[in-house]
Amino acid sequence: MPDIAAKQRxxxxxKSKFENAKGVVLADYRGLTVxxxxxxxxxxxxxQVEYRVLKNTMVIRAIQELGYDELVPELKGPTAIAFCADxxxxxxxxxxxxxxxxxxxxxxxxxxxxxxxxxxxxQLAQLxxxxxxxxxxxxxxxxxxxxxxxxxxxxLRNVSYALxxxxxxxxxxx
Numbered sequence: 001m002p003d004i005a006a007k008q009r010x011x012x013x014x015k016s017k018f019e020n021a022k023g024v025v026l027a028d029y030r031g032l033t034v035x036x037x038x039x040x041x042x043x044x045x046x047x048q049v050e051y052r053v054l055k056n057t058m059v060i061r062a063i064q065e066l067g068y069d070e071l072v073p074e075l076k077g078p079t080a081i082a083f084c085a086d087x088x089x090x091x092x093x094x095x096x097x098x099x100x101x102x103x104x105x106x107x108x109x110x111x112x113x114x115x116x117x118x119x120x121x122x123q124l125a126q127l128x129x130x131x132x133x134x135x136x137x138x139x140x141x142x143x144x145x146x147x148x149x150x151x152x153x154x155x156l157r158n159v160s161y162a163l164x165x166x167x168x169x170x171x172x173x174x
Contacts, residue, residue, distance in 0.1 A: 014061075022084065023086055024082065024083050031104075052080065
């Protein structure tokens with residue numbers, strides 16, 4: 001049995017994980033097979049999401065010190081916690097996996113320091129990824145510039161066509 005100092009180090013480690021993660025999702029994994037959990041862990045690892053099963057008593061101590069008291073009721077029974085620097089990634093991956101494997105139940109989450117209930121985690125998972133949003137923004141910024149470039153090239157193109165026609169008519173006339 002770990003001594004008090006070891007338990008305090010575990011609590012500090014859990015606090016650190018909550019403080020450093022922008023996205024945290026709590027889930028009940030009961031009913032998943034070992035193969036399914038292994039598959040889930042592989043998917044999460046590929047997206048740099050840390051997935052841990054921690055003792056509820058240690059997690060409760062850590063989150064109470066951080067002021068996440070709303071999460072305490074969710075820490076009943078086996079709970080897996082996904083931590084990530086991306087606020088959307090753990091929600092997106094766990095909700096997608098839960099849709100295919102009904103045994104996985106999303107409990108709650110923390111996004112950039114705010115506790116959110118299960119239904120908000122599901123809504124968060126439906127948001128486009130950061131890369132998709134950046135791509136849309138880049139497209140929106142590029143569209144007016146492309147239109148302006150086309151407008152500016154129009155008169156030059158017309159002059160070029162006129163000069164080509166003039167050159168063709170002179171060469172036909174000689």
